[in-house]
Amino acid sequence: MKQNKSDYAAIALFSGGLDSLLAVKWMQKSGYKVYPVYFLTPYMPIERALESARDNGLDLIVRDITAEHLKMMHNPETSFGKNLNPCIDCHALMFRSAGNMLEELNARYLISGEVIGQRPMSQRSNAMNQVGNLSGYRELIIRPLCQKLLRDTAPLSEGWVDAADMLDFHGRGRTRQLDLASELGITRFPPPAGGCLLTDKNYTLRLRDLISHQQMDKENLELLKYGRHFRLTDTTKLIIGRDEKENGSLERICQGYTLLKAKDQIGPLGLLTGELTDPLMLDLALKIFWTYHPKAPQSGTIIIQQGKKATEYNGQKVGPELLKQYRISYD
Ligand code: SF4
Structure with a gap:
């Protein structure tokens, strides 16, 4: 860690679900400045994110990426999931959109609440790599809840973020998330099923x-x-x-x-x-x-x-x- 924790801000992909909430709150509690951003598409109900942000005292930024998402849906670079959910391309688009906001918010890197091994399609380590590559911001992404198990990217190797603040959550179990929620005083969060209509x-x-x-x-x-x-x-x-x-x-x-x-x-x-x-x-x-x-x-x-x-x-x-x-x- 070469700098003060507050020197560089992060932009967080925020869905309103517990994992993204934990990533934001954990980083904030650890001393980092984080801007949570919700990317609006026609497939996810925004109410869940607004409520979750409000209940947990977060200043949520909302950006509409419908046009970009529609374009991507016509021709995703990777395959669809079980239904018409192009999760890898979709995550990549969100990271790309967040990356394009770095200058505007004077932020330096990107975070998400992904947990390795939690979701079959988008949260395997090779899928995370694909997401990073497709987004164009691979080296600026960290996933605080499981970053200990992943390769270091610039925020760690450059010392903007302290490796000791990174966690090693993995798998489908929710016990550690629930323990962390209680440690952070988070009592209100939406149920796990995300409600993405594409699934x-x-x-x-x-x-x-x-x-x-x-x-x-x-x-x-x-x-x-x-x-x-x-x-x-x-x-x-x-x-x-x-x-x-x-x-x-x-x-x-x-x-x-x-x-x-x-x-x-x-x-x-x-x-x-x-x-x-x-x-x-x-x-x-x-x-x-x-x-x-x-x-x-x-x-x-x-x-x-x-x-x-x-x-x-x-x-x-x-x-x-x-x-x-x-x-x-x-x-
Ligand atoms: S579940 Fe829906 S919103 Fe989430 S990554 Fe997949 S396509 Fe995108």
Whole structure:
């Protein structure tokens, strides 16, 4: 250790999960200045990170990397995981984005809460090396929770960070993390499942559908989070809310889309993306929509709202086979 600990600041990749929280708090407690940064993408709920930062007194910086992430998803350098999760490329992108902020924040190196051997795809040592190489910042990265088990990089070899402050956590067990949390006085943190939608098989199916129809943009990705999805034509989908919360979300983002509501019936909202000019397809959309009103009679009136214009149509229930034919879901 050649310098004072506070001479050089670090930027931390912060997801809100316990490991990234521990890495930040441990480094701060050891005397280092750390800027936690959350990288926003359409696949991870930001609420988890905001809450975790707030509960633990962290000043969180949020950066939107959606555009870069979308670009990467089209052509990742490494393979996808079990679903459509390109974890190595994704981690590399986050480190690269953090690295690109070093000058702005007057920071010198990058940290994360990764623990060697904890996750099958992205936290093996060769995967960590790949992440470092792909990011372009390999020599500036340290992983304080397991750095003792890894090769030294500049923060250690240059003496910006004291090797004695590095830990040797490894494997899938959580005991040492929980002990450290208690030592650091951390009592509130989210459950381990990170909630990345790219690891969810039904979400992934809907995402593959978007990709194959070349509709991977921010709006369509936002819609992908809510409701049951039905592919009607190459350009049109029907989305039906599954509960009140989802109906609220669909209503909130319905601008520019066609909204479906049952007249005189309590039930879900529907949203049509694209233009449905084929009357047969419109009829099908109405039938599917009406079928998701279990307490409604066999047929009834549906209001189609486009901006301020509202038109009434008739909808009739159909059988499960027809729903299955159009629904984008494994269920
Ligand atoms: S789980 Fe999702 S957010 Fe996490 S690295 Fe993989 S793709 Fe990225």
